[in-house]
Amino acid sequence: MAKQKTDPNYKVIAENRRARFDYAIEEDIECGIVLEGSEVKSLRTGGSNIAESYASVDDGELWLINCYIAPYEQAKVFKHEERRRRKLLVSRKELSNLWNATQRKGMTLVPLVLYFNHKGRAKLKIGIAKGKKIHDKRETQAKRDWSRQKQRLLKDHS
Numbered sequence: 001m002a003k004q005k006t007d008p009n010y011k012v013i014a015e016n017r018r019a020r021f022d023y024a025i026e027e028d029i030e031c032g033i034v035l036e037g038s039e040v041k042s043l044r045t046g047g048s049n050i051a052e053s054y055a056s057v058d059d060g061e062l063w064l065i066n067c068y069i070a071p072y073e074q075a076k077v078f079k080h081e082e083r084r085r086r087k088l089l090v091s092r093k094e095l096s097n098l099w100n101a102t103q104r105k106g107m108t109l110v111p112l113v114l115y116f117n118h119k120g121r122a123k124l125k126i127g128i129a130k131g132k133k134i135h136d137k138r139e140t141q142a143k144r145d146w147s148r149q150k151q152r153l154l155k156d157h158s
Helices: 003-005 037-045 092-103 134-158
Strands: 011-015 022-034 054-058 059-065 084-088 108-116 121-132
Touching: 022 092, 022 108, 037 108, 054 092, 059 092, 092 108
Parallel strands: none
Antiparallel strands: 011 108, 022 084, 022 121, 054 059, 054 108, 059 084, 108 121
């Protein structure tokens, strides 16, 4: 991962930071995303939000639902719909694993990061997740607070 950060083409467009708080992520998968030209241009300027979006398997295809990509002002004729369903590209084996996780195990497909990879292609990392209960969220917050406090104590006594 350190190689990607030094690469000039690698750029994080949108990150769903709340997902790790609301869900226990078991596994993550990188998948391609089918975009129109104006959507790619808009993503290059940084206009997107994946916070309230999710992925689902319908009719043997993987779809990203409710992802917002801002309209690109210079596209006069070929404008795109901001919250349309976008097809995600994964292998057949991964698709069957995702279908099994969502239909049989009751998991959720949560988008984690939308980014341009080292080749300059838009990719989406989705997580296979299980929703956390309120007590799990409190426990996560308590662990995070304790680790932060521990770091402060170690820093002060050094």
